[in-house]
Amino acid sequence: MRVQRNVGQLTALHLVRVHEGLDATTRSVKLDAEEKKRLRQLKEACHLLSEEQRLSSTNSEPEARIGAIDARVDRKWVVARDILAALGRLADELPLGEEAQRLERKLLPHGIGFTRLDSDAQLAHGTTLLDAFLAEEMSPALLGCLGPILERLREDHVEYAEALQARLVTVKRAPRLGAARLAAVEALQSFVSYVEVMADSPEAITRAEAILAPVDGLLERSRRSRGDGPVARPAKAGDDEATPPASRTGE
Numbered sequence: 001m002r003v004q005r006n007v008g009q010l011t012a013l014h015l016v017r018v019h020e021g022l023d024a025t026t027r028s029v030k031l032d033a034e035e036k037k038r039l040r041q042l043k044e045a046c047h048l049l050s051e052e053q054r055l056s057s058t059n060s061e062p063e064a065r066i067g068a069i070d071a072r073v074d075r076k077w078v079v080a081r082d083i084l085a086a087l088g089r090l091a092d093e094l095p096l097g098e099e100a101q102r103l104e105r106k107l108l109p110h111g112i113g114f115t116r117l118d119s120d121a122q123l124a125h126g127t128t129l130l131d132a133f134l135a136e137e138m139s140p141a142l143l144g145c146l147g148p149i150l151e152r153l154r155e156d157h158v159e160y161a162e163a164l165q166a167r168l169v170t171v172k173r174a175p176r177l178g179a180a181r182l183a184a185v186e187a188l189q190s191f192v193s194y195v196e197v198m199a200d201s202p203e204a205i206t207r208a209e210a211i212l213a214p215v216d217g218l219l220e221r222s223r224r225s226r227g228d229g230p231v232a233r234p235a236k237a238g239d240d241e242a243t244p245p246a247s248r249t250g251e
Contacts, residue, residue, distance in 0.1 A: 005196065005215055007188045012049055012177065014218050015184045019046040021214025022191070029211060032198075038191040045180070045187040052180040065163045066119055073126065073156050074115045080133075080149050081112050087145070096141045103142070107132055123160050130154060188215075 010018065019042055026039060084104035090097030107129060114125040130153055138146065192215055199208035209216070 005192050005212065005219060007192060007215065007219070008185055009222055010185065010188070010218060012053055012181045012184070014222065015181065015188060016046050016050055016053070018188060018214050018218055019043060019184075021217070022211070025211050025213055029207065034194060035191070035198075038187070038194055042184070042187040042191050045184040049177075049180040049184045052177045066160070066167060069156060069160045069163055070119060070122070073122075073153065073160060074112075076149050076153050076156065077112045077115055077126070080146060080153070081108055083145050083149070084108065087142070096139065099139055099142050103136060103138070107136075119160075119164060123157065123164060126153075126160075127157050130157060 007015075007018075022039065022042070026035075031039065081104070084100045087094075087097050087099075088101035088104055091101040092098075114122055114129070116122075117125065130150065133146070133150055134154070192212060195208045195211055199205045
């Protein structure tokens with residue numbers, strides 16, 4: 001059988017499924033020593049790939065967590081600003097209003113535009129600003145208004161930092177998933193090519209096609225999803241071209 005199956009375009013999910021399919025199609029077939037060795041190598045590669053997929057499957061979790069924390073932090077900064085602004089309107093009437101106006105002008109001269117920065121920059125700016133607020137000697141009245149908000153912001157910033165660190169870990173893991181997929185592709189291609197090359201008779205070709213049926217199924221599905229043409233038929237003994245019958249001249 002002419003070597004023709006190229007598994008390089010299969011996704012990580014497809015590779016794991018192909019291995020599961022090959023495990024089923026080879027159970028009732030007597031494999032030679034080399035086939036067993038290459039199938040075992042494929043099994044090991046797919047096991048590592050599955051583990052990397054599992055570890056990487058949480059990639060979206062840090063992003064969702066960051067988004068939720070970011071929204072909570074933004075709301076609290078809005079509330080803190082609004083409390084100071086509202087009290088500041090009474091600056092001419094109450095000492096509390098004058099204190100709030102002074103604090104807003106000192107610590108929030110440009111408002112809370114920093115909440116529109118990217119997550120890392122917002123955390124850095126927000127942490128510095130929060131430290132400045134907590135360092136202020138506020139009156140009991142103003143502290144009673146702002147204290148609960150500032151305390152929750154402090155807790156949120158700790159969680160924010162943890163979530164950003166978790167995202168960094170998942171980003172660093174991405175190359176490992178790619179390497180695991182490449183290893184699985186190479187192991188699958190090695191097994192497929194060997195089975196094809198060793199199929200040198202009609203009976204052996206039939207055997208190879210039965211073994212590699214899961215590969216053919218996913219390759220065909222992958223081609224259809226990309227809008228490519230049908231899979232070429234395996235070259236059988238006596239065939240001079242591994243092409244679909246409809247493409248041959250005169251047919």
